[in-house]
Amino acid sequence: MNVQAKWLGGRAFTAVGPSGFDMSMDATAAYGGEGNGNTPTEMLLGALAGCIGIDITMILNPHLDQIKSIDIEVKGTRREELPTAFTAIEIVFTIEGEITPKKVWRAIRLGKDKYCAVSASLKADVHFSLMLNGVQVEEV
Known part of the structure; x- marks a missing residue:
């Protein structure tokens, strides 16, 4: 299985695996993120x-x-x-x-x-x- 993650700036990433669905991730404000995704x-x-x-x-x-x-x-x-x-x-x-x-x-x-x-x-x-x-x- 292969999952690709792409940096969106700041602490945010989006990842996609073989299923084709996006997974949005970001850090909380305590870690410099903006909370624009799941940790x-x-x-x-x-x-x-x-x-x-x-x-x-x-x-x-x-x-x-x-x-x-x-x-x-x-x-x-x-x-x-x-x-x-x-x-x-x-x-x-x-x-x-x-x-x-x-x-x-x-x-x-x-x-x-x-x-x-x-x-x-x-x-x-x-x-x-x-x-x-x-x-x-x-x-x-």
């Missing part, structure tokens, strides 16, 4: 949510008619010193529907352990939790 670290967490989300929907494909909604929140904890890399990441799945926790946890585990290229590429400890129909469900 690269925001994009990293978003990529993680998208990757694991795609994986679990593929795994749960036979049961998607039983699911009303899937929301994924990714919370990253970063080091204080440079580089301010993520040291821990928590992914919270909030799912509404008539599906068993066992099926959802199986999909999460498979996504994490076998399919999600983004999480497999990170050094941070990545932890998962599940809210199913408004109730936190422990891993089964």
Whole structure:
């Protein structure tokens, strides 16, 4: 895979990959940017949510008619010193529907352990939790 990034001036970049969609990035004002795009670290967490989300929907494909909604929140904890890399990441799945926790946890585990290229590429400890129909469900 090849992604090309082009400098737009200041701290702003735009990147495009094989899919052809633009990714706008900029630093916050604290780092000399103007906030005219997502920060690269925001994009990293978003990529993680998208990757694991795609994986679990593929795994749960036979049961998607039983699911009303899937929301994924990714919370990253970063080091204080440079580089301010993520040291821990928590992914919270909030799912509404008539599906068993066992099926959802199986999909999460498979996504994490076998399919999600983004999480497999990170050094941070990545932890998962599940809210199913408004109730936190422990891993089964």
